[in-house]
Amino acid sequence: MLRPLLGGLIFASALVSIMVRPYRVSEAVSAAAGAALMLAFGFVGIPDAAGLLVGQWNTFGFFLGLMLISAVAEEAGVFEVLGYTAARWGRGNAARLYAAVFAVGTVITVFLSNDATALILTPVVYALVTRLRLNVLPFVFACTFIADTASMVLPVSNPINILMLHSVGGSLGGFLRYLLLPAAAAVALNAVVFLLLFRRDLAQDYRLEDLPPPRVEDPRYLATVSILLGVIAACYVAASITRAPLSVVALGGALALLAAALWRRRLHARSLARKISWSLFLFVGAMFILVRGVENLGFTAEAGRLLATAAGGNALAAVILVTVGTALGANLINNVPMALVMVSTLGALPASTPAVSSLPYAAMFGADLGPNLTTVGSLATMLWLLILRRRGLEVSTLQYVRLGVTFVPLLLLAGSVLIWLRL
Amino acid sequence: MRILCAIGDRRGAELVRKVARFAGSTDELALVHVVDTGPRHPVNHLEGHLRPPHGRGQEMDAAENDAGEAVLREAAAEAGRAGLASTSRLERGRPEQVMVAVARELQADLLAVLARELPASHPRQGPPSVGHTARFILDHAPTDVILFRERP
16 A cells, blocks of 8 residues: 555656756656656566666657757758748748748648757747847747647657657557648648737738848758758658658668768767757656556556546547546646656556547647647746737737637647547 | 937837927937847747757847847938937837836936837727837836827
8 A cells, every 4th residue: 555655656746846846956857866766666677667768769769860850950051041931932921921930830840840840940930030020929929839739740740759659559550540630720720820819910011131041151061951851751751651660760860961961061069969958868768667667556557447437438538538638737747758647548448448549649639739738828828928018908818818728728629529530 | 308219120210200300400319229038038938948958049139139220220310311319229128118217317308109019900099009118108207208109
C-alpha cells in the first residue's frame, strides 16, 4: 500500500515541479530528480530503464536530427527568404500578407516541425512586420497558433507524433487515415477565424520597399540547403510509407546539411551547439522512466480501465475523452509527459474497447493541439491583454473569455468527430 | 510654445501637417515615437526552458529602431516643409505612459495626438473613435492636449 503511494507521490511531485518550476529549477532537472527517485526506490529497475532508453533511439535520433536541420536552415537564411517571399505575395495588402504567413508557417511546421515555426519563424515575422509598420500582434498570434494546428499533418511535423507513433507501433497509413482530415480542418479553421478576428488590424497596406531584401551571404549555400531540405522532405514521406526509422532520415539529412556547411565554410560548431536544446533529451529520457514507474505500479492500467468505463462502450465518447483529456493534460503539465502517460494508458486498454485503433491518434491530436490551450491560457493571456489595452472599450472581457474558451475546444471537438468518422 | 507630437507607427507626418496648420513660426515641435515593447514579451516567452533561445533579439531591436526612426524622419521632413523647428526622440516602453512622462520631462506646452492610428477600421464617433493611447494621454497628460480626429 505504501509503495504505490510513494511512487504516486514521486510522480506527482515531479509533475508539479515541472509545472511550477520552484526556484527556477528547469523542467529537465525536475524530471531527472523524479526519475532518479523512481530508480532509487526500485519502481523501475536499472536494466529496464536502460532498455527503455536504448529502445527509444529512433525518437532521440529524430529529435537531434530535426534540431540540427532547423539550425542549419536558419543559418543559411531559409526563414528570412520565406518571410520576404510572404511579403511579396502579400502585394502590399496586410490581409494577404497574413494569409501568406499562415501558408509559410504551415509549410515550415509540416516539414521542419512546430518548434521551427514557433521559435524561428515568429521572430523573423516579428521583425518583418515591424519594418512594414503593421500591427505585430496578429502575426505573432498566427505563428504561434499555426505551429500547433499544422503539426498534425505529418508525423514529422511534431516530435510528439514521432514519440507516440514509435511507442504504439503506428504507421503513416493510420496517421493519415485518422489525422489528415482533422489536421486540414484545424489549419483552415485557424486561418479563417483569425483573418476574421483581426480584420480591422489587417485593413492596412504596406510598402514592400520599407523591407530590405533578406541578406543572403552565400546564395549558393542557400540554394544547396534548400535543395537538400526538399530531398529530406521527400525522404520523410518515403520512410513513413516504408516504415523505415525516421531518425535515419533526420540524422542523414542533418549530416548532409552539415557537409554542405563545411563545404561552404559556414559551419560554426559553437553557434550550432547553442541552437540544440540539450536539456530536452534529459527531460524526455527522465519522463520515460517516470512513466514506466507509474506503469509498473499499475496506475496507467487503472487509468485505462477508468477510461474504458467512462466511454461506456461509445466510440465517439472514447475519442472525445482521449482527445480532450490529452489536450487538458498537455496544457497543465507538458505535452511530453502527457503523451507518454496516454501511450501507456491506451496500451492497457482491452482490445474490445470501442475505437481502440483510433485512440492513439486521438491522443496525438490532443497532444499537438493541447499547447494552444496553454497558449490561450498564458501566452494568449498576455497577447489579449495587450489587444485589450490597445482597443480599450472594444474588446470586452467577455469576448476574450469567449474566444479563449470556445476556439480551441471547438477545434478539439471538431477533430474528435472527424477522427470518429474515419473509424 | 513647445508642442510634443505623439508620433505613432504610420501617420506621424499627417499629425505634423495638422499641427502645422495652427502652430506659430516660433513654435518648436518635439517629435516623440515610442517603440511598444509589449509585443516582445510573448515572443520571448516562446523560448521556454526546453527550447534554446531564438537569438534574434538584436534583429528585432534593429527592426523596431529602424521603423521608429523612419517614421520620425517622415514627421521631421513634414515639419521642415512647414518651416517649423523640430527635435526627434525615439523611446521604448508603453507608448501612453512614456508620452506622458516625456511631456512632463520636457515641460511641453501642448501635447498633440491622433485619435487613432487606424481610423478607417473604427467608428468615427463615440468611444471607439478614440484609441487607448490617445485616451490615456487625455486622462493623464500634465499639459493641454489637442486631439485630432477623423472627420465623420
